[in-house]
Amino acid sequence: MTTKKINAIDTELSRERAVKSKALKANSKDELMDFDQFVARTPRKESSKMWIFFLLIILIVVAVGSALFFSKDKLVKEISYKAVFLDTNQVYFAKVVKEDALNIYLDDVYYIQTEQQVTPATVEGEEDKITEVPVLVKRGQELHQPDGWMQINRDKIISIEEIGAESEILKEINRQKSLPAVTE
Numbered sequence: 001m002t003t004k005k006i007n008a009i010d011t012e013l014s015r016e017r018a019v020k021s022k023a024l025k026a027n028s029k030d031e032l033m034d035f036d037q038f039v040a041r042t043p044r045k046e047s048s049k050m051w052i053f054f055l056l057i058i059l060i061v062v063a064v065g066s067a068l069f070f071s072k073d074k075l076v077k078e079i080s081y082k083a084v085f086l087d088t089n090q091v092y093f094a095k096v097v098k099e100d101a102l103n104i105y106l107d108d109v110y111y112i113q114t115e116q117q118v119t120p121a122t123v124e125g126e127e128d129k130i131t132e133v134p135v136l137v138k139r140g141q142e143l144h145q146p147d148g149w150m151q152i153n154r155d156k157i158i159s160i161e162e163i164g165a166e167s168e169i170l171k172e173i174n175r176q177k178s179l180p181a182v183t184e
Helices: 002-040 045-070 168-178
Strands: 081-086 091-099 103-119 129-138 150-153 157-162
Touching: 081 103, 081 168, 091 150, 103 168, 129 168
Parallel strands: none
Antiparallel strands: 081 091, 081 157, 091 103, 103 129, 103 150
């Protein structure tokens, strides 16, 4: 009777192994079928519409950004004269044409230079009177005749202010521009 029980248990274990092995094979086939379906599936129409939507938004943003970037010059008003104060107590009156992280670039630069003016004595025995007179000088008239933009390091600048429309400096700049060019 023990042999019959052992054979019965052995047979039952064999059946269970066969069932488990079939189940494992079926599971692996299902997994393979899922993988095959995953590889062979076609894209959903909704996701393709979403990509088109996102691509359209990106194109619109790029178009608007480039339009603003390239028309930036048209949006900016005419460049006006500014007073640029340096830490050396020098002041330049110019148009700021370009700026970067380290420098600013000036064009059409003027500065004030003092000159001695001698007034002859009116009475015999008095000395001639010498006075310091401020004169507005255009950059480029110096001995070394600089040309092009003037580059100034930002760390040397104390402040930059716009020159008022009724300023005496601006009136003198406009007066000097209206004079005929001196050729030597």
